[in-house]
Amino acid sequence: MREWIYGVGRPKGNEDIHIARYERHNRELMEYFKDRGEQRVVLRLTAGEGWTKLCPFLNERIPGVSFPRANIASEKQNLPWSKN
Secondary structure (H helix, E strand, C coil): CCHHHHHCCCCCHHHHHHHHHHHHHHHHHHCCCCCCCCCCCCCCHHHHHHHHHHHHHHHHCCCCCCCCCCCCCHHHHCCCCHCC
């Protein structure tokens, strides 16, 4: 699947290719939805956006639980294998 999407199978050693494809994909999405703002929501998860931006877009109530987050950089820095 990675070869089909990125042209290379392994991310390690090919980070530039993967990052470029990711950024191109985001640009393509923004271009596609540029005139359809009511049909898109952009969440800046690293800036803390979550339920308060997502739920009104979906016309749903904000749940009484924290917005799910995983792979938070500040938490990863505390993992034993992330220390140099």
